Amino acid sequence: xxxxxxxxxxFFREAWRLGMDDPKKFFHCFKVGIALSLVSLFYYMRPLxxxxxxxxxxxVLTVVVVFEYTVGATLCKCLNKATATFLAGALGIGVHWIGxxxxxxxxxxxxxxxxxVLAAAATFTRFMPSVKARFDYGVLIFILTFSLVxxxxxxxxxxxxxxxxxxxxIAIGTSICILTSILFCPVWAGEELHNxxxxxxxxxxDSLDECVAEYFxxxxxxxxxxxxxxxxxxxxxxxxxxxxxVLFSFTNYASIxxxxxxxWEPAHGGFNFGHPWKEYRKVGxxxxxxAYHIEVLNGSINAGTKAPDFLKKHFSKFCMKLSSSxxxxxxxxxxxxxxxxxxxxxDIIVEEMRSAVEELQIVLKSLITQPINASTxxxxxxxxxxxxxxxxxxxxxxxxxxxxxxxxxxxxxxxDIAKAVNELAN
Amino acid sequence: xxxxxxxxxxFFREAWRLGMDDPKKFFHCFKVGIALSLVSLFYYMRPLxxxxxxxxxxxVLTVVVVFEYTVGATLCKCLNKATATFLAGALGIGVHWIGxxxxxxxxxxxxxxxxxVLAAAATFTRFMPSVKARFDYGVLIFILTFSLVxxxxxxxxxxxxxxxxxxxxIAIGTSICILTSILFCPVWAGEELHNxxxxxxxxxxDSLDECVAEYFxxxxxxxxxxxxxxxxxxxxxxxxxxxxxVLFSFTNYASIxxxxxxxWEPAHGGFNFGHPWKEYRKVGxxxxxxAYHIEVLNGSINAGTKAPDFLKKHFSKFCMKLSSSxxxxxxxxxxxxxxxxxxxxxDIIVEEMRSAVEELQIVLKSLITQPINASTxxxxxxxxxxxxxxxxxxxxxxxxxxxxxxxxxxxxxxxDIAKAVNELAN
Numbered sequence: 001x002x003x004x005x006x007x008x009x010x011f012f013r014e015a016w017r018l019g020m021d022d023p024k025k026f027f028h029c030f031k032v033g034i035a036l037s038l039v040s041l042f043y044y045m046r047p048l049x050x051x052x053x054x055x056x057x058x059x060v061l062t063v064v065v066v067f068e069y070t071v072g073a074t075l076c077k078c079l080n081k082a083t084a085t086f087l088a089g090a091l092g093i094g095v096h097w098i099g100x101x102x103x104x105x106x107x108x109x110x111x112x113x114x115x116x117v118l119a120a121a122a123t124f125t126r127f128m129p130s131v132k133a134r135f136d137y138g139v140l141i142f143i144l145t146f147s148l149v150x151x152x153x154x155x156x157x158x159x160x161x162x163x164x165x166x167x168x169x170i171a172i173g174t175s176i177c178i179l180t181s182i183l184f185c186p187v188w189a190g191e192e193l194h195n196x197x198x199x200x201x202x203x204x205x206d207s208l209d210e211c212v213a214e215y216f217x218x219x220x221x222x223x224x225x226x227x228x229x230x231x232x233x234x235x236x237x238x239x240x241x242x243x244x245x246v247l248f249s250f251t252n253y254a255s256i257x258x259x260x261x262x263x264w265e266p267a268h269g270g271f272n273f274g275h276p277w278k279e280y281r282k283v284g285x286x287x288x289x290x291a292y293h294i295e296v297l298n299g300s301i302n303a304g305t306k307a308p309d310f311l312k313k314h315f316s317k318f319c320m321k322l323s324s325s326x327x328x329x330x331x332x333x334x335x336x337x338x339x340x341x342x343x344x345x346x347d348i349i350v351e352e353m354r355s356a357v358e359e360l361q362i363v364l365k366s367l368i369t370q371p372i373n374a375s376t377x378x379x380x381x382x383x384x385x386x387x388x389x390x391x392x393x394x395x396x397x398x399x400x401x402x403x404x405x406x407x408x409x410x411x412x413x414x415x416d417i418a419k420a421v422n423e424l425a426n
Numbered sequence: 427x428x429x430x431x432x433x434x435x436x437f438f439r440e441a442w443r444l445g446m447d448d449p450k451k452f453f454h455c456f457k458v459g460i461a462l463s464l465v466s467l468f469y470y471m472r473p474l475x476x477x478x479x480x481x482x483x484x485x486v487l488t489v490v491v492v493f494e495y496t497v498g499a500t501l502c503k504c505l506n507k508a509t510a511t512f513l514a515g516a517l518g519i520g521v522h523w524i525g526x527x528x529x530x531x532x533x534x535x536x537x538x539x540x541x542x543v544l545a546a547a548a549t550f551t552r553f554m555p556s557v558k559a560r561f562d563y564g565v566l567i568f569i570l571t572f573s574l575v576x577x578x579x580x581x582x583x584x585x586x587x588x589x590x591x592x593x594x595x596i597a598i599g600t601s602i603c604i605l606t607s608i609l610f611c612p613v614w615a616g617e618e619l620h621n622x623x624x625x626x627x628x629x630x631x632d633s634l635d636e637c638v639a640e641y642f643x644x645x646x647x648x649x650x651x652x653x654x655x656x657x658x659x660x661x662x663x664x665x666x667x668x669x670x671x672v673l674f675s676f677t678n679y680a681s682i683x684x685x686x687x688x689x690w691e692p693a694h695g696g697f698n699f700g701h702p703w704k705e706y707r708k709v710g711x712x713x714x715x716x717a718y719h720i721e722v723l724n725g726s727i728n729a730g731t732k733a734p735d736f737l738k739k740h741f742s743k744f745c746m747k748l749s750s751s752x753x754x755x756x757x758x759x760x761x762x763x764x765x766x767x768x769x770x771x772x773d774i775i776v777e778e779m780r781s782a783v784e785e786l787q788i789v790l791k792s793l794i795t796q797p798i799n800a801s802t803x804x805x806x807x808x809x810x811x812x813x814x815x816x817x818x819x820x821x822x823x824x825x826x827x828x829x830x831x832x833x834x835x836x837x838x839x840x841x842d843i844a845k846a847v848n849e850l851a852n
Contacts, residue, residue: 011554018553025553032549033542036569040538040577057574064545064570112466116459123458127444127451128437143462144490148483151466289725296722299715299835364824398790401827409725 027185032067035180039063039173058166062173067181072189072261074181078174079264080138085170088142089163091118092149099150111150119143134260190262190271193280198334200287201417204294205330208410211298212323215403216316276424283420290413297406300399315400318363322356322407326414329353333421342425350418357411360404451495453611458493461606465489465599484592488599493607498615498687500607504600505690506564511596514568515589517544518575525576537576545569559686616688616697619706620763626713627760627843630720631753634836637724638749641829642742702850709763709846716839723832726825741826744789748782748833752840755779759847768851776844783837786830 019026042056066081068074095114099107122143125131131139149163181187259277329349336343445452465485492507494500521540525533548569551557557565575589607613685703755775762769 011556014556015550015554019550025550029546029549032569033546036545036573037538037542040541040573057577060573060577061570064566064573112463115466116463119462120455120459123455124441124445124451128441130437130440140490143458144487147462147466147486147490151483151486289721292718292721293725295715295718296832296835299719300831398827398831401824402831405726405824405828406722409722 024185024187028069028187031180031184034184035063035067035176036060038176038180042172056169058169059173059176062170063177066174067177070187070189070192070261071181072263072265074177075264076134076261077137078178080135081141081170082174084138084141085145085167088145089149089167092146093160093163095150115147115150118146186268188262188265188268188271190265190268190275190277193259193262193277194271194337197280197283197287198337200284201330201334201337204287204291205327205334207298208294208323208330209327211294212319212403212407216312216320279420279424283417283424286413286416286420290410290417293406293410293413297403297410300402300406311397311400315363315404318356318360319403319407322353322360322411325349325353325356326407326411329414329418333418336421336425340425342422346418346422350415353411353414357408360408364401364404450611450613454495454613457606457610460610461489461493461602462486464602464606468598484595485599485602488596489603492600493603496613496615496618496687497607498689498691500603501690502560502687503563504604506561507567507596508600510564510567511571511593514571515575515593518572519586519589521576541573541576544572612694614688614691614694614697616691616694616701616703619685619688619703620697623706623709623713624760624763626710627756627763630713630717631756631760633724634720634749634756635753637720638745638829638833642738642746705846705850709843709850712839712843712846716836716843719832719836719839723829723836726828726832737823737826741789741830744782744786745829745833748779748786748837751775751779751782752833752837755840755844759844762847762851766851768848772844772848776841779837779840783834786834790827790830 039056039059042059062081066074066077068077095111099110099114102110122139126136126139145166259280262271262275262277265271329346332343332346332349336346468485488507492500492503494503521537525536525540528536548565552562552565571592685706688697688701688703691697755772758769758772758775762772
């Protein structure tokens with residue numbers, strides 16, 4: 001019993017946390033309640049009720065099913081529902097009219113056959129990605145309405161009345177949905193998408209910073225005592241990136257859907273009707289590619305082989321510089337996306353990042369040519385080399401080299417993101 | 427007009443291709459048609475029709491909405507629908523009974539208030555991931571039924587009859603759905619998940635092979651003429667991996683959903699009721715992590731800096747060996763997953779992969795210590811070094827080092843996958 005209670009308590013706590021994180025979710029629930037209350041008024045008010053007859057429940061059904069979190073999704077579903085119902089109703093009546101010429105015995109067979117064929121064909125289109133992305137709900141409603149009209153028409157007799165009632169109740173339901181979702185604290189799909197991209201860019205910048213800093217922090221402290229805490233931190237960190245990656249891949253789907261929905265939305269905030277929502281997909285794709293690299297970077301940092309300390313110190317300056325300039329670019333891009341105007345600063349920071357890449361490349365270049373020119377000892381810059389450093393093998397430098405080339409790759413990906421964002425801002 | 431025709435033609439061709447790729451999709455459409463025809467029989471047969479009254483359309487509605495591609499998803503939706511309808515119906519009648527004590531004026535207000543509160547609360551639970559994964563549809567039906575019962579009860583009067591009709595029509599609809607989906611060429615969610623994991627493993631193995639082979643193939647031919655074709659191939663290749671990655675992240679979601687659905691399915695094929703479907707998620711996660719590495723490998727191979735040819739030749743043997751042994755392990759794992767029995771071969775191949783890793787590590791180790799011991803010239807094994815090789819900088823070796831350490835990482839990930847799959851096979 002105690003376990004059950006703690007479970008219920010956990011459930012409520014999670015719900016509360018969710019709501020506090022994003023109060024818009026609370027508002028959404030209120031909006032659903034309001035829309036349902038509005039539609040149920042049709043039952044209680046005698047004149048309204050007599051207007052639409054017993055079919056008022058279709059309006060309730062419409063509101064429950066159609067009302068979505070964002071305005072765009074609601075609009076999209078409403079349009080889908082209205083179009084599909086109209087098309088299927090007209091087709092159903094047409095089929096019915098044809099069937100009525102067949103005589104009483106053949107009519108049910110003809111009707112059943114048409115339901116079979118159309119339902120099967122429509123179901124198949126739902127497998128096609130292009131249809132699924134935009135009209136999945138519409139196709140479902142099409143099948144539903146067509147079967148209802150062509151089948152029940154056989155009994156109900158008053159076919160036109162049935163169809164017109166269904167249309168009018170759907171009109172009532174959809175208009176209530178659209179009005180509530182736009183008038184009471186609207187949640188725009190476009191804005192959500194916009195924020196999602198920004199949050200992800202910020203997260204990416206943070207995890208890049210943290211990841212590289214963590215690696216080079218190791219030698220600043222004592223070796224043995226730190227191993228556990230660092231390992232723990234890295235796991236935490238890697239889980240964070242992992243989560244953000246899952247979020248990314250999810251984001252990709254969400255953003256495709258959101259971008260589809262956002263197209264339906266009227267002008268709001270800083271966004272006009274023709275806002276290039278499709279561009280967001282490009283930004284999302286570059287972000288994802290960058291996230292893969294950071295994830296791999298994270299993995300390679302936690303891998304076994306250790307680089308000699310003096311080399312690490314030597315590299316740390318340049319790697320840190322590159323990673324911090326990359327994350328600075330990302331953070332500036334967050335700002336650019338936020339304001340939707342090209343900042344003059346961005347070009348300077350990107351230039352800085354490029355020079356940091358070049359510096360790191362120069363370090364890489366200088367590293368082996370030196371010992372060959374200066375006989376057997378490895379002398380790096382002003383670093384004093386002790387005797388043990390002379391026989392340094394490639395496997396010891398491998399983590400640093402990998403880190404450097406991954407960082408260079410990340411910088412290239414960051415430039416891609418910058419390009420995509422700049423296109424968006426123009 | 428010609429554009430429209432070609433669009434329609436493209437649509438049909440795509441549909442045909444989809445169906446040919448997976449004929450189960452065709453069968454699914456037939457099944458939907460059959461289920462709808464069966465349920466519409468209730469309209470045409472007089473005795474059946476009188477049994478459930480005019481509410482037969484609820485049965486049609488149930489079939490259209492509940493029928494899903496896999497057996498597991500259909501079962502899950504049916505259970506959700508039945509439970510939610512029952513709960514909401516009981517609650518609705520209870521609320522109605524309480525409301526009847528309030529007198530005619532207060533009753534509608536009380537009913538509206540209860541609809542508002544319950545709909546808002548239920549909507550909120552849909553935001554919670556734990557609820558969304560399993561009961562999303564159930565909660566929707568709960569809101570729907572509760573509003574319908576508590577609102578329409580005010581008018582209809584014959585409340586119990588309404589509720590029992592709704593329950594019986596839903597029972598008819600769900601049983602038709604379950605029977606059709608299980609009896610006619612069933613598509614099991616578990617099997618789909620199983621196959622998905624296998625296909626992805628195979629794709630991973632192929633793209634790893636291709637990617638590394640592509641890199642080392644470059645120097646086998648002449649330099650200038652090849653640049654374009656190689657670049658083109660790599661883009662193609664990278665798009666393939668990119669697609670498979672998108673597929674992976676999608677797979678992750680699909681597999682979570684499928685694993686949830688698969689739990690509901692009765693024993694079928696080689697799978698018992700208690701099959702550890704959750705384990706598949708682990709395998710999927712390791713696969714995804716491996717895919718990230720291959721994606722990054724792909725990117726770093728296409729990056730600018732070139733390694734000197736003789737070094738590339740030297741590395742190629744070991745890298746190719748490692749990559750081919752990794753992909754051999756992956757391919758053997760496909761076999762293990764397919765037969766669901768531990769193969770004796772797998773341990774041997776994993777051991778081979780480990781020794782390939784060690785060999786590569788030895789190559790890395792030997793590379794720099796040698797020139798230091800053997801004065802200024804870089805002598806690698808039996809390779810003759812010409813004069814130009816003496817001043818080889820780290821940046822020239824960087825791609826090879828990165829490649830090697832990524833390959834070593836991929837081998838480690840492959841071992842993770844092997845571990846997860848072996849756990850599954852036990």
